[in-house]
């Protein structure tokens with residue numbers, strides 16, 4: 023891969039999105055200057071910012087540029103000034119359009135406990151210390167999309183709400199492959215979660231994941247767990263897991279549970295991946311912090327940029343195969359935290375840095391590495 027072939031599209035969005043993304047820009051510039059990575063960055067509008075400029079939360083031109091970028095980095099969308107807009111042009115529709123048209127079917131949600139923050143977890147230190155797991159959630163199928171759906175009148179005058187849990191072989195196998203592949207690059211263990219005891223779609227899920235394991239990844243240690251038991255195990259003994267793969271609904275719940283084990287929303291990155299491009303082998307990819315636009319702290323220099331910076335570290339690893347550089351960046355974040363760098367959300371009432379102060383702390387550790 024030539025160094026000038028790496029294209030990144032930045033969609034900073036609304037609220038604290040531009041504030042945290044400014045720190046990511048500094049990190050990208052550092053890698054370009056010091057590691058000659060040749061990232062070519064373009065910036066565009068999404069969410070409320072796009073609505074203000076174009077009357078839509080994602081312009082067609084922006085969508086097509088996102089399709090051709092190697093990776094998209096998104097800040098956050100939304101804010102109270104857009105709450106009264108029609109549903110079709112709400113800021114969130116811009117994000118949903120990106121996910122849908124890029125067909126991002128695998129949502130990666132790491133839950134990692136930095137040593138320096140282990141005391142801040144709601145779990146005991148010895149339960150949480152060393153936590154480093156990855157939840158892979160199927161993102162484009164299942165009960166949130168299945169037909170039939172809707173609310174209908176019944177003959178006896180009651181109303182009935184219906185949603186359909188539906189999965190096909192291909193939908194299950196493609197997300198399973200992403201999870202197996204990750205397990206191969208990590209600790210070699212994958213736990214698949216469903217409700218095969220009470221749902222036919224769960225039986226199919228279990229059989230298809232097992233099929234991919236038997237036929238394509240026999241070296242991976244594959245286990246299966248019912249999703250409710252998985253929820254219990256996540257809070258009882260979370261360090262037993264390496265990679266977890268699960269469907270859209272259970273993944274929605276379990277990834278939030280796992281994320282909160284580690285503390286603030288301002289620390290949580292994510293990636294959403296689609297099919298690999300046949301020419302480059304790179305998956306369609308969108309990287310974004312889990313948090314929203316945080317209107318309550320916008321413009322005050324209080325936003326924690328680490329979730330967004332760690333999302334860029336995921337881009338280094340999963341879009342550009344730059345594992346060493348991702349390690350370097352994640353190590354710089356861990357070192358900055360170990361030396362006491364804290365934004366307000368993780369300061370536990372103590373001294374805190376501004377958004378750019380945290381960016382400075384990470385850049386100082388990168389320079390010292």
Ligand code: NAD
Pocket residue numbers: 038042097098099100101102114117287288289310311312313314315316317318319324325326327329367
């Ligand atoms: P939020 O994540 O924006 O904020 C929740 C709380 O966490 C707030 O108190 C906020 O100050 C704090 N917080 C969030 N990120 C932080 C950071 N980086 N550093 C420090 N503190 C941080 O969720 P919300 O308040 O429910 O939603 C606000 C807006 O964001 C809404 O318009 C919502 O629709 C939107 N939203 C967008 C996304 C997205 O873009 N992916 C996700 C969730 C919510």
